[in-house]
Amino acid sequence: MSSTQSVKPTRSGQSTHTIRELTAAFSIWLAAGLVMAILAWILIDISIRGLSQINLSFLIDDVTDAGRSGGIGPIILSTILILFVTLSVSVPLSIATAIALTEQLNSESLLARYVRRCLDILAGVPSIVFGLFGNAFFTITLGLGYSILSGGLTLSCMVLPILIRTAEQAINSVPLEHRHAAAALGMSRSTTLFRVILPAAAPALAAGIVLSIGRALAETAALIFTSGYVARTPESLFDSGRSLSVHIYDLAMNVPNGGARAYAAACVLVAMLLVINETTALLLKFAGLGSTPHAGGCR
Amino acid sequence: MSRNDLILKIISRVSALLSAAVVLLILRFLIHEATPALREIGLYRFLTDPSWHPLSGNFNLKPMIVATLVTSLGAVLIAGPLGIASGLFVHFYAPPALATWHRRIVEILAGIPSVVFGLWGLVVLAPIIANLGGSGQNLLTATVVLGLMVLPTVAVLSDNAVAAVPREAIQGAAALGMSRWATVWNIVLPESRSGIVAGIILALTRAFGETMAVLMLAGNVVEMPTSLLSPGRTLNANIALELGYASTSHRSVLFVSGLILMLVVSVMVTVISRRRRTTQ
Amino acid sequence: MNADRKTMKLFPHPFLAFILSLLLTGCFRNPSNEVSGNVDGKLSGKITLTGSSTIAPLITEISRRFEEQHPAVRIDVQTGGSGKGIADTRMGIAEIGMASRSLKADEADLITHQIAADGVGLIVHSSNPIKDLTAEQVISIYTNQIQNWKEVGGKEGDITIVHKAEGRATLEVFLNHFEIDNTTVKPDVIVGENEHAIKTVAGTENAIGYVSIGTAEADIAAGVPIRLLPLGGVEASTATVSSGAFPMSRPLNLITTDSPSSLASEFIRYCQSPEVHDLIRSQYFIPVSSEPNVAQ
Structure with missing residues (x-):
């Protein structure tokens, strides 16, 4: 020690x-x-x-015999695309919301309280309800069909509460002196935000993003009804694509004798998560932002 | 105010409203789907009917409301202390290398699909708990696994909240010769309290919303639970279990469970945030 | 589309929906759900199937073979349960639905096309010495009149009753066969999927449950510690279901409206043809001798 x-x-x-x-x-x-x-x-x-x-052909081959043989190539690709859609929608939206909640609005104002309450409730919506909602809204009302886009959008609704809460915390954790110093230099609010506060908050923001990537990768019920079950290699975001977690669920609970393959796919999922986390840490280090938030002082 | 500031103001507020609007959209969807059942059966019978046999015209949801509350609150009782401890651990107790690993492990925990948790619970944990009697699929097993699933939420938010405590406060305490635990107890925890509570609320709501793992582990019998070892069915497991084969009218009844779940969540959230505001 | 207008009522602010979609996606297009049937004698177009997760893996395999024979055809298979398949077919969201149960009285506006059968058998843990149960014994066990294996000739031990959730097709087949009223059943565990029932019984020595025979056979072959019980003296196996000797089975159906497109009819005919019997068997189901009941 x-x-x-x-x-x-x-x-x-x-x-x-x-x-x-x-x-x-x-x-x-x-x-x-x-x-x-x-x-x-x-x-x-x-x-x-x-x-x-697990071997190389398992990672790149097509799914055959309902997943009992062949590989999971198309499924990995679909998963990455779904994740991409989810993050590119939810990250900007939640950071902007967090900015509103922390920097713009008085935290006791009616709007801030209303938004927070809504987000808390949103976090408690069962994932299967998210799935049915996404099915009714994105796939049918907006006409996106069973597609990677529908799935990604549904997931972005789902990770909003986590992302916004962590982003709020990240922004709040930036020491007051940073703001004072920026104000003393005559920086405008937006300049302060983008040049001072967000970079300082980046490690904690990243922790929130990693947490919601985990949540998105782990989600099953919401995706069965939105991004769907098709295990073909997707050609565009409008194609249906089966995600890894849906595949794992199908193999474990639905396909007789699929157990071992389900565990293999779960290993791949965990490995993907590790790679994503490691890359995030590296990127932060590369940007000179430190790998993790720390309180310091007591070491 | 510069032009950029104005744009920022507009964009951030619109985003906040959009984020909140998602809840209203989902609520509207649930109400729309549940209306036929509510109109035909009425909310009252969902609390007073003798049992839950929707195909035979019995619609009692009360045991499920109790099971939902027991598993979710129990999960937070498990995840809360462990999560806060792990947030403190990485900042004050762990050597840096171990802290990094601990964080990574918690992040992986967050990304394991609930069906994998469910499988682990079903194949590994349930047979162990079965030694206490029954099949091992009961509220206790579900609560333990649910606790593990929401643990990362508490841990990451506690970690962030502790990180946000001003460095000077901690250095000041060290200068006064305060011991580590005294610093944590008197300075760090009070300062990071609101962040930690936010994490716990998020974990609680997440526990309310979890379906698949609970469905695989809780036993799903709709009866008023008498102990932690009795089986129980949560509201969302109810939707997932029966929706697959449901015909139109049955389907509408299932959405009432979703609606009631959101009601329960809103009440819990409101009560907690009220108490939080009055105690501050 | 008719269905669009109907669900639009859900979100009565088309403007809000529009703004949301613009902000969220930037741009969007309507997926081409249209079927273009026979062009120059060659099949082309795209059809969507939704419904039962039990049938979905089988149809996925069949559609892959069908796509190989007709390269211009695309078949998307989605899941969500039999109920969803029926609702989507009715609303025109899917051309074909999949249902692993027979249609109810209020679903008579749709047409079923059976493609396979799935037997339902009783299972116990492999360490359970019980050889056979009479129908009366099964009824007494499930209605909690018999609570110990000793009473039916087994060893000492409280019986753990594994039952299925209301609405499940296997549950209905089971209840109908034994003429049990579901409200009188006193289960210890309620499960959803077949695999869930099998894992529960495999992990509980004194449990009894009922599952798809094909699934059980596949798992027994893989070494899962469960055993199928004979019913009325007839051994429970895919062979006896296939010969018609085993009494409990459910149909696996494709569902259409009364006017399916030519591509959909062609695909259904293919699913019922002997060409796919090997695929049906490989998914542990039982092919049925097909009576060509597709319109045109």
């Missing part, structure tokens, strides 16, 4: 303090250990059942 030097026993008579200190440290290490252990358990479980099925 590299950071124990900051705990300085003040007086020998304060043994209750020390006990409390130790108990706290113990519980937090225990909790963190538990989180990591359970996740390791799940991951190992998935890999044991799935890794043996």
Whole structure:
């Protein structure tokens, strides 16, 4: 433990303090250990059942025999396209909303409170309702049909609450002095925002985006009704495309004898997530923004 | 105010309204779909009928409302402490390398599809819990897995909230010779409270909305649960379970469960934010 | 399109919808859902099928073969459940629906085309020594009059009853066969999909459930610890269902309005032809001897 030097026993008579200190440290290490252990358990479980099925042809081939043979090439492509649509709609929308909620509106104003309340409720809408809604609104009313576009748009509605909450926090966490300094330099509000606040908030923004990528990748019910079930290689955003999570669900719950392939596809999904997270961290580092937000001070 | 500022103002406000409008659109959709059932059956019977057998004309949703509340609140009771602890862990306790790994692991946890959680629960966890009696598919199993699923939400938002605590406050505490836990307890947690609570609300609503894993693990019997080991069906599992084969009138009844779920969520959110405002 | 106008009522602000779509997508076009039937004796066009997730994997395989024979044809298979398939076919959103149950009285405006059958059999854990159950015993178990395996000649142990959710086709077949009223059933676990039922029984030694026989056979072959029980002395297997000896089965249907397009009719005829029997068997279903009942 590299950071124990900051705990300085003040007086020998304060043994209750020390006990409390130790108990706290113990519980937090225990909790963190538990989180990591359970996740390791799940991951190992998935890999044991799935890794043996994975090879290059599994990653690029077409789906055959309902997924029991062949690969998942078209499905990976569809998943990436759906994710692309989701992020390109939801990220700008939620950052703009977060700006409104933090920088523009008084947080106790009627509008801000109304928007927040709506977002909280939105987070509680069951994913299957999102799916049925997306089906009625995007695929039928807007005439987008079963398509990657419909799926991506439905998912962007779905990740809005997470993205906006985390973006709000990210912007709020930028120290006040940054703003004061910018104001002293005579920068306009928008310049301050784009030159000072957003770059400073970037690592925390990225954490929110990564969280919602996870949510989008994990979603099944909302996509069955919107981006659909077609496992062909999509030619445009207007084509229907099956996502990895839909494929996993189908193999695990619907296709007899599809279990091993379901786990293999789950391994690919986790690997994709790792690659995305790693790339985000690298990009942030490359932009000189630090890889993670940290409170500092106590190290 | 410069022109850019004005554009920014307009764009951000329109975005805020658009984001909020999605809720209204979904609500309108739900009401539209549920109307035939509400008109024919009336809201009252959904609470007073003897059982849930929609094809035989019995529509009691009360056991499902209870099961939904139990699993969601239980999940947050599990995810809350673990998530906050993991937010504190990465900032104050973990060596930097471990902190990075811990964050990464939590992020992966967020991206595991609920069907995979469901499978893990069904194949690994349920047989373990079955030692306590029954098939292992009950509210307890569902709650535990649901807790794991919403954990990343609490953890990431706590992490962000702790990161937002002004550095000077923490350095000041260190200068005063305050111990680590004293700093965390007296300075960090109070300062980051609103962010952490926001995370918990988000996790709670997320737990309310989760379908697939709960459906695979909760047992889905519609009876008033007597203990954590009794099976139960949540409102959204109800939609997912029966919608597939439902004919037109049955379908409309199922949307009432969706509507009631949104009602429950709104009440919870309103109560929590009221209490939050009055205690601040 | 008629369906468009109907759902438009859902969102009575066309303006709002328009603005939203502009902001969200930038541009959009109507997908060509139109079917152009026979051009120069060659089939071309695109059809969409929606409905039962049980049938969808099978139809996906059949449509791939059909597309190979007719390169200008595109068949999109979507899922969402039998109910969705029926609703979408009625509204004209899909040309063909898929339903793994028979049509109800209020769905008589549509036409069914059976393509395959799926037997429903009782399963128990493979460690369960029970050999056979009479119909009375099954009824007593499901209505909770018999609660211990001992009472039907098994070993000591509380019976865990695995039942299906209201509306499911396998549930209806089961209830109809044993003439049980669903309100009298006292289940311990209610499941949705067949695989869910199988995983539950495989993980619970004292459980009993009923599932698609094809699915159960596939899983037994893969080493899942479950066993199919015979029914009325008839062994539960795809072979006995196929010969007609096994009494519990459900139809797998394609559904159309009374005037399907020529491409849709052609595709349905193909699905009912012996050319696809190998595909039906490979998805663990049972081909039916087809009576050509497609219009024209």
